Amino acid sequence: MTTRDPQAPRLAGLAGLIADETRAACLLALLDGRAWTAGELARHAGVAPSTLSEHLDKLVTGGLLTEERQGRHRYVRLTDARVAHLVEDLAAQVPPGDAVRPRGLRASSAGSAMARGRTCYDHLAGRLGIAVTDGLTARGLLRQDTGFALTDAGVDWFGAAGIALAPGSRRPLARACLDWTERRPHLAGLAGAALCRHAFSVGWCVRIGTERAVKVTDVGERALWELLGIEPGALR
Structure with missing residues (x-):
């Protein structure tokens, strides 16, 4: 009988958060260090605002993003430098041959x-x-x-x-x-x-x-x- 590492499900959950093209596009955009509105990110990712909102909820709940609301606008940013380094380090692991031609x-x-x-x-x-x-x-x-x-x-x-x-x-x-x-x-x-x-x-x-x-x-x-x-x- 083996004892599963308690970190395993948490690591899998974190990987699952990032393993979505729309959420990955948001995380990469937010590497500029600024706060973006949900509408701006929806246009950037090419999805409907309602769809983007669901993705943002998951990223906020998972601790990768923080949010604040000002009037009608919902602003999100990366939680901290650790998240930024994680995203940048993962992006650096993508083989050059897999890059999409502009x-x-x-x-x-x-x-x-x-x-x-x-x-x-x-x-x-x-x-x-x-x-x-x-x-x-x-x-x-x-x-x-x-x-x-x-x-x-x-x-x-x-x-x-x-x-x-x-x-x-x-x-x-x-x-x-x-x-x-x-x-x-x-x-x-x-x-x-x-x-x-x-x-x-x-x-x-x-x-x-x-x-x-x-x-x-x-x-x-x-x-x-x-x-x-x-x-x-x-x-x-």
């Missing part, structure tokens, strides 16, 4: 923009995220040989650049997040989130379109070249 120029352009630079919940991803991670590593500010960790010089660099690292948080200072387009890890954790917030607040990056895609501005190109030696051409 339909039309608009979809192809959007896909290229996402691969070039995007947000992954609260940090930078795509080629932009990889370039920043490589720049930090090349300068001895980030170590990847024994897992992701900021060096003492890295902590000092963040302070000198005016990028505040929130003290007392339970989140790791630096965390590797596998990039699903680049198939390499980029910087997440407190440092990744702080760098992303700073990039938007000082105008290094701007959002483009309604997806998670971001674009590095001329100001950002100069700053990243001066601070991390990132060639502007690598960000275009």
Whole structure:
């Protein structure tokens, strides 16, 4: 007689929540870190609002999403960074050969923009995220040989650049997040989130379109070249 691990049904339940194309589309969209209305997600997923509402109920009950209501609108977002990392890590496991070919120029352009630079919940991803991670590593500010960790010089660099690292948080200072387009890890954790917030607040990056895609501005190109030696051409 074998004793089933009590985690087994809970793990199966969690996998079942994600194993639906409509719910997966919602989770991927919410990786931009913002709250979306149910109507926006319904249009994004291409389903009726009533159908989407049922899916959202399951995701909220399962702990993957949190919700709040303002007037007639229902807003949902990913519960926390752990959920975002789970979704991004799962997306990175999809074999490249299984990718769906974009339909039309608009979809192809959007896909290229996402691969070039995007947000992954609260940090930078795509080629932009990889370039920043490589720049930090090349300068001895980030170590990847024994897992992701900021060096003492890295902590000092963040302070000198005016990028505040929130003290007392339970989140790791630096965390590797596998990039699903680049198939390499980029910087997440407190440092990744702080760098992303700073990039938007000082105008290094701007959002483009309604997806998670971001674009590095001329100001950002100069700053990243001066601070991390990132060639502007690598960000275009």
